[in-house]
Amino acid sequence: MTNYDEIDFAPLDALAVDEVVTHSRVRDVRLASGKVLALITLDNGRDHTRPNTLGPGTLKELGETLAGLKTRAAAGEIDAVGITGKQYILAAGADLSQVAQLPSKDIARLIAQRGHQVLGSLSDLGVPSFAFVNGLALGGGVEIALNSTYRTVDASAAAIALPEVFLGLIPGWGGAYLLPNLIGIENALEVVISNPLKQNRTLKPRQAFELGMVDAIFPASNYLEDSLRWADGVLTGRVKVDRKNEPGKIERLTKWPIAIKMARGMLESRIGTVPRSPYVALELLDKAKSGTKAEGFAREDEALADLISGDQFVASMYSFDLIQKRAKRPVGAPDKALAKKVAKVGIIGAGLMASQFALLFVRKLQVPVLITDLDQARVDKGLAYIRDEIGKLEAKGRLDGDAANRLRALVHGTTDKTEFSDCDFVIEAVFEEVGVKQQVFAEIEPLIAEDAILATNTSSLSVEEIGAKLAHPERLLGFHFFNPVAVMPLIEVVKTSTVTDAALSTAFVVAKNLGKNAILTADAPGFVVNRLLAKVMGEAARAVYEGTPLLTVERAFAPLGLPMTPFQLIDLVGWKVAAHVQDTMAGAFPDRFFASENFHRLAELPEVIEKDKNGKVTGWSKSAQKVLETGSTPASEATILARVQDGLAQEIKIMLDEGVVPEVEDIDLGLILGAAWPFIDGGASAYLDREGASERAFGDTFHHPPLRGVGS
Numbered sequence: 001m002t003n004y005d006e007i008d009f010a011p012l013d014a015l016a017v018d019e020v021v022t023h024s025r026v027r028d029v030r031l032a033s034g035k036v037l038a039l040i041t042l043d044n045g046r047d048h049t050r051p052n053t054l055g056p057g058t059l060k061e062l063g064e065t066l067a068g069l070k071t072r073a074a075a076g077e078i079d080a081v082g083i084t085g086k087q088y089i090l091a092a093g094a095d096l097s098q099v100a101q102l103p104s105k106d107i108a109r110l111i112a113q114r115g116h117q118v119l120g121s122l123s124d125l126g127v128p129s130f131a132f133v134n135g136l137a138l139g140g141g142v143e144i145a146l147n148s149t150y151r152t153v154d155a156s157a158a159a160i161a162l163p164e165v166f167l168g169l170i171p172g173w174g175g176a177y178l179l180p181n182l183i184g185i186e187n188a189l190e191v192v193i194s195n196p197l198k199q200n201r202t203l204k205p206r207q208a209f210e211l212g213m214v215d216a217i218f219p220a221s222n223y224l225e226d227s228l229r230w231a232d233g234v235l236t237g238r239v240k241v242d243r244k245n246e247p248g249k250i251e252r253l254t255k256w257p258i259a260i261k262m263a264r265g266m267l268e269s270r271i272g273t274v275p276r277s278p279y280v281a282l283e284l285l286d287k288a289k290s291g292t293k294a295e296g297f298a299r300e301d302e303a304l305a306d307l308i309s310g311d312q313f314v315a316s317m318y319s320f321d322l323i324q325k326r327a328k329r330p331v332g333a334p335d336k337a338l339a340k341k342v343a344k345v346g347i348i349g350a351g352l353m354a355s356q357f358a359l360l361f362v363r364k365l366q367v368p369v370l371i372t373d374l375d376q377a378r379v380d381k382g383l384a385y386i387r388d389e390i391g392k393l394e395a396k397g398r399l400d401g402d403a404a405n406r407l408r409a410l411v412h413g414t415t416d417k418t419e420f421s422d423c424d425f426v427i428e429a430v431f432e433e434v435g436v437k438q439q440v441f442a443e444i445e446p447l448i449a450e451d452a453i454l455a456t457n458t459s460s461l462s463v464e465e466i467g468a469k470l471a472h473p474e475r476l477l478g479f480h481f482f483n484p485v486a487v488m489p490l491i492e493v494v495k496t497s498t499v500t501d502a503a504l505s506t507a508f509v510v511a512k513n514l515g516k517n518a519i520l521t522a523d524a525p526g527f528v529v530n531r532l533l534a535k536v537m538g539e540a541a542r543a544v545y546e547g548t549p550l551l552t553v554e555r556a557f558a559p560l561g562l563p564m565t566p567f568q569l570i571d572l573v574g575w576k577v578a579a580h581v582q583d584t585m586a587g588a589f590p591d592r593f594f595a596s597e598n599f600h601r602l603a604e605l606p607e608v609i610e611k612d613k614n615g616k617v618t619g620w621s622k623s624a625q626k627v628l629e630t631g632s633t634p635a636s637e638a639t640i641l642a643r644v645q646d647g648l649a650q651e652i653k654i655m656l657d658e659g660v661v662p663e664v665e666d667i668d669l670g671l672i673l674g675a676a677w678p679f680i681d682g683g684a685s686a687y688l689d690r691e692g693a694s695e696r697a698f699g700d701t702f703h704h705p706p707l708r709g710v711g712s
Contacts, residue, residue: 002298004117012110016057019095020044024065031232035079038069043086052085054140055095063118073126080235081125083144084132093139096317102308104710109305115140115173116297122147132227133157133214139164143173150234150241152227153209156220159202166196168277168316168680172304176284177296183212183245185259185285192281193263212245252289260286269614274561275680276312310709311690315682318707322669330508331662332520338505340451344368346423348440350382350413354429356485359386362410364514370420371413379413386411421447425510427455427479432580437466445470453503455479459530460584463523464496474498477507480527482674490673491518492527519670522660525588528667529674534585535651537578538594539644540566545596548634554617556640561678567609567617575603592651601627649688649697664702682707
């Protein structure tokens with residue numbers, strides 16, 4: 001097995017040049033029993049907005065600190081070692097800015113081995129080690145705790161998680177081996193694989209304690225004092241540590257392989273087989289049931305080196321950077337000082353989408369929200385839905401009684417449009433037809449203040465055309481949500497040729513206050529996300545029309561790694577919506593977008609496709625088979641995939657040339673946030689470059705150089 005102390009880690013020093021080093025500060029604490037615990041505090045010298053991270057310089061210093069403490073332990077100077085973090089934070093994992101710039105697979109392996117050498121030494125000090133998880137602990141922060149002998153957690157810690165699979169990696173500093181052997185395979189599968197794939201879900205401290213990831217939990221008020229007292233009890237034998245979730249022989253022989261098999265089936269049905277990291281993590285967790293810790297660590301070294309140097313991780317880091325930075329500073333957004341204060345919101349419509357808007361606006365903005373519709377019955381139905389949803393939030397404990405009552409009181413419904421007179425921001429959610437939208441705005445505009453903002457939630461229509469009959473079209477913009485409204489994080493803010501900076505600024509500030517990320521897009525058919533989804537769905541429709549079997553079409557799209565197959569997606573958004581979008585796009589760009597009458601026929605049916613219990617498409621319904629019109633020239637999976645790849649590359653290039661968005665990063669950000677496009681694709685552009693589609697479509701690449709792993 002690997003002897004980490006014989007490895008030359010000097011090549012990592014070059015990566016530490018720009019690192020914000022998290023220092024390892026040590027002080028001796030004399031416990032009540034008289035025993036001495038050397039307490040390491042990890043601190044990068046910044047406030048809580050810049051978490052401790054574990055880069056090469058940090059690991060080197062921590063390793064030297066632990067080596068010194070091992071010497072002191074051997075000399076009998078200390079009885080234990082503790083490790084904790086600065087206020088609110090233990091560590092947020094590896095310094096990913098460093099990891100993403102590794103020049104070779106060999107250097108990537110050194111990063112894995114260095115982490116094992118340093119964190120692994122926490123279990124080899126000659127005295128017990130205690131991790132005091134005083135705050136945020138992600139990735140390597142959790143692995144600090146796992147490598148320690150004992151662990152406590154602050155009940156107020158912000159989050160605990162191993163999110164590596166979300167980023168195209170695996171827990172590679174002991175997590176994949178140590179965690180299942182501490183809390184059992186089923187719990188480990190949840191933490192390592194399931195949670196990262198559920199929009200990077202994290203654990204609360206109480207959950208981590210109940211899973212057995214930590215041995216004790218203490219309130220924030222006296223967390224460190226309580227942890228030190230508990231540690232003293234462990235050292236003196238007064239406190240017995242019971243780890244009820246540690247797997248025994250029976251679990252290893254029976255439950256372990258069954259859990260792995262079930263997890264593999266879940267992954268294949270949910271995400272397909274394109275993403276590498278979940279399956280690599282699954283393999284490591286499987287093998288952790290037997291063998292030594294040294295063997296487990298060696299497997300992690302190779303797995304981490306392979307993933308870090310691969311294409312999917314590089315694309316994932318590009319995606320991660322978009323979410324962490326670009327999404328928080330929208331390109332093209334006017335100065336927020338220009339934004340109008342929004343003290344009351346008006347919503348035209350009271351259907352499901354409008355009601356979802358009302359619920360979101362009232363929860364996030366905490367201002368009066370007014371809904372209207374054609375008659376009182378529709379208004380009442382919308383109000384009932386909103387109040388029912390507030391009741392559900394109250395029942396789940398996400399709202400207390402007073403807050404729920406306050407929200408209910410802020411929502412009002414009416415058929416009297418004059419009540420909109422004092423609204424600052426009015427958004428429509430009516431039928432997707434230009435004339436209908438023009439009519440409702442024509443009724444509202446004379447009633448509201450001259451500086452009130454008008455917004456349309458159209459998904460593909462021309463915002464400028466919708467506002468063509470307004471007295472003040474400069475106040476109208478697109479404010480396009482994605483369904484479900486409460487969950488999807490994107491809003492497309494659509495800029496017309498006349499809209500004012502004040503209106504745009506207001507829209508961006510409102511989006512942020514709603515907890516959403518906004519991207520600026522020109523007033524072009526389909527804007528960003530629906531334009532490209534229409535390309536995907538159109539190629540699927542074309543293949544069916546040619547006579548390609550449904551399941552062949554579904555399989556052809558698998559290499560894209562999308563969260564849903566084309567026909568799963570169409571079935572979710574609705575066949576009438578899909579038919580409308582295809583007609584809009586084919587009408588605007590008939591040479592590039594395919595429209596099929598099949599969609600209109602299918603939209604009239606109660607059931608179009610059949611699915612298994614996991615939601616996987618198994619075939620057309622009998623009624624669909626009767627109305628479909630198909631040819632006799634089926635396309636192969638390879639042909640369909642090439643069409644969609646080249647079509648996407650061509651369309652993205654045209655969108656950039658036309659100035660629909662400022663840069664390709666905005667398109668990728670929109671696809672990630674608005675269509676759950678995979679991180680491992682880098683939105684779409686990195687994938688299209690990698691697959692050669694960009695070169696085929698327009699003779700160049702979106703990125704220079706293309707985003708590729710060093711192992712490629």
